[in-house]
Each structure stands twice: as structure tokens, then as C-alpha cells.
Amino acid sequence: MSNNKPVIVLKVGGALLQSASGMAELMSVVAEMMSQKQKVIFVHGGGCLVDEQLTANGKETIKLDGLRVTPADQIPIVVGALAGTANKLLQAAAIEAGIVSVGMSLADGNTVHASIKNENLGLVGEVSPNDPSYLNYLLSQGWLPICSSIAVSSQGEMLNVNADQAATALAKLVEGQLVLLSDVPGVLDGNKELITELNQQQISDLVQQGVIEKGMKVKVEAALEVAQWMGKPVQVASWKQPQQLIALTNGQSVGTQIKP
Ligand SMILES: Nc1ncnc2c1ncn2[C@@H]1O[C@H](COP(=O)(O)OP(=O)(O)O)[C@@H](O)[C@H]1O
Numbered sequence: 001m002s003n004n005k006p007v008i009v010l011k012v013g014g015a016l017l018q019s020a021s022g023m024a025e026l027m028s029v030v031a032e033m034m035s036q037k038q039k040v041i042f043v044h045g046g047g048c049l050v051d052e053q054l055t056a057n058g059k060e061t062i063k064l065d066g067l068r069v070t071p072a073d074q075i076p077i078v079v080g081a082l083a084g085t086a087n088k089l090l091q092a093a094a095i096e097a098g099i100v101s102v103g104m105s106l107a108d109g110n111t112v113h114a115s116i117k118n119e120n121l122g123l124v125g126e127v128s129p130n131d132p133s134y135l136n137y138l139l140s141q142g143w144l145p146i147c148s149s150i151a152v153s154s155q156g157e158m159l160n161v162n163a164d165q166a167a168t169a170l171a172k173l174v175e176g177q178l179v180l181l182s183d184v185p186g187v188l189d190g191n192k193e194l195i196t197e198l199n200q201q202q203i204s205d206l207v208q209q210g211v212i213e214k215g216m217k218v219k220v221e222a223a224l225e226v227a228q229w230m231g232k233p234v235q236v237a238s239w240k241q242p243q244q245l246i247a248l249t250n251g252q253s254v255g256t257q258i259k260p
């Protein structure tokens with residue numbers, strides 16, 4: 001077994017969960033990677049499902065700088081959508097692709113430390129790496145961990161964590177290769193053309209110009225944090241072209257490469 005290959009921490013965004021064929025195609029590529037002894041940790045969001053469920057329950061939703069303000073009366077709905085529906089939809093797609101998976105959240109196995117990020121955001125969590133034992137055990141069994149971005153603080157509060165930030169903590173924890181897959185080919189410029197490489201200065205210029213905003217701002221900042229922490233690039237790419245993942249494991253760059 002080629003144990004020296006870094007674990008791939010694959011984060012997928014919410015729009016994937018609205019595409020049964022997208023989930024099936026991505027999981028079949030993950031199955032192919034796992035059959036080549038590539039260890040993978042799957043981390044998912046589900047912002048679209050949360051939006052749907054909040055609306056169905058007559059709740060208003062507000063985002064500040066790409067993060068959802070999460071009042072106490074909304075957290076049961078958010079947890080149900082992310083740790084429940086989103087997690088099981090992906091597990092179902094994994095099972096269909098012949099993958100043995102374990103559905104989990106950030107709260108399992110003491111994997112991360114979690115605390116309230118900022119009182120103005122309500123029950124939104126900030127997480128940092130803690131104990132890799134549970135994830136390493138799952139990986140040693142050849143299983144696919146599928147982790148939602150729900151955490152629990154040491155005071156027992158359920159917390160809503162942005163899934164790109166959740167993936168950041170897990171990538172640091174296992175010193176893995178972080179890949180952030182979204183519904184766009186990568187980071188786009190003002191003319192909607194793909195930018196193939198970005199460094200810290202370029203990111204800060206594009207954010208200031210308003211070209212990189214909302215969820216993409218959170219994503220690119222998460223990618224930059226890991227790239228700098230690891231001293232190697234992080235990819236932001238699309239789940240719509242899952243075969244690109246194979247190219248990526250062979251050392252090629254796909255989508256946008258965020259440089260340390
Ligand atoms: N410069 C940009 N390039 C690409 N997408 C951008 C950019 N700025 C903002 N976005 C928005 O960010 C979205 C991706 O972030 P997000 O919705 O959080 O995705 P995900 O759910 O996949 O994590 C894109 O669908 C797009 O609407």
C-alpha cells in the first residue's frame with residue numbers, strides 16, 4: 001500500500017447535492033481513486049439545502065461576508081439539513097458506487113476543537129485541528145469518512161461551521177492535500193474567465209475590487225491558509241469535471257491553484 005501518498009481532503013459544495021448524476025459521477029471517481037489505495041476524506045457543505053429548509057420553516061436567512069448568521073431557533077434546522085440530509089445523500093451515492101463509507105460530523109472522535117466564532121454570527125463555529133485518531137482509524141480500514149460541517153463546542157452547543165473552513169481544519173489535522181470543489185470551474189476574473197493561479201497579493205487585490213466575493217472569498221481564504229500552513233498549493237476546481245481529480249492526483253494543476 002502506497003502509504004506515503006498524502007491523504008486527499010475533498011470538499012464539495014452544496015450545489016452538488018442537488019445533482020444526483022453529479023454525486024454519482026464524483027463518487028465513481030472517488031471509488032477509482034480508493035481502488036488505487038488513495039486515501040480520501042470527504043467534507044461537505046449543503047448551503048442550498050439549508051436555504052431550502054429554512055424557507056420551508058418560515059425562517060429568514062442572513063449572510064455576513066459569506067457566513068450564515070445562525071440564531072438558536074435555526075440551529076436544529078441547519079443540523080438536520082447538514083448532518084442529516086446532506087450527509088446521508090452523499091453516503092447513499094458512495095454506497096451506490098461500491099464505497100464503504102462512514103458518515104460523521106466535526107463533533108465525532110474529538111477530531112477538532114470548536115468554539116463560537118463571533119457573537120454577531122450566533123451559533124457559528126470556528127474549528128481547529130485536535131485529534132486525528134478517529135479519521136486515521138477509518139482510513140486504515142479503507143473506508144471513506146464523509147464529514148459534515150456541524151461541530152459541538154466544549155459547552156455542548158451545536159455549531160454551524162462553514163464547510164470550507166471545516167475542510168481547512170481537517171486538511172491541517174492529517175497534513176492532507178486539500179481540494180475544494182465547487183459549482184464553478186475555479187476562481188473567475190472580472191470577465192468570468194478562469195484564473196489558473198493566484199497568490200496572496202492577487203487574492204487581496206481581487207477581493208478589494210469585489211471580483212472575489214461571498215462564498216468564493218471564504219473559500220479562497222481557506223485555501224490560502226492551508227497553502228501557507230503546508231507550504232504547497234491548494235486547488236479550487238469544479239465537481240462537474242470529476243475526472244480532473246485523477247489528473248490532480250498525478251500532479252497536474254486543475255481549476256485555480258492557490259499558491260502559498
Ligand atoms: N471570482 C469568483 N469566481 C467564481 N465564483 C465566485 C467568484 N466570486 C463569487 N463567486 C461565487 O461563489 C460561488 C462559490 O461559493 P459557494 O457558493 O460558497 O460554493 P460552494 O457551495 O461550492 O462552497 C460561485 O458559485 C459564485 O456564485
Ligand SMILES: CC(=O)N[C@@H](CCC(=O)OP(=O)(O)O)C(=O)O
Nearest residue numbers: 013014045046047067068162163
Ligand atoms: C456558517 C456557515 O455559513 N455555514 C454554512 C455551512 C454549509 C456550507 O458551508 O455549505 P457550502 O459549502 O455549500 O457553501 C451554511 O450554513 O451555509
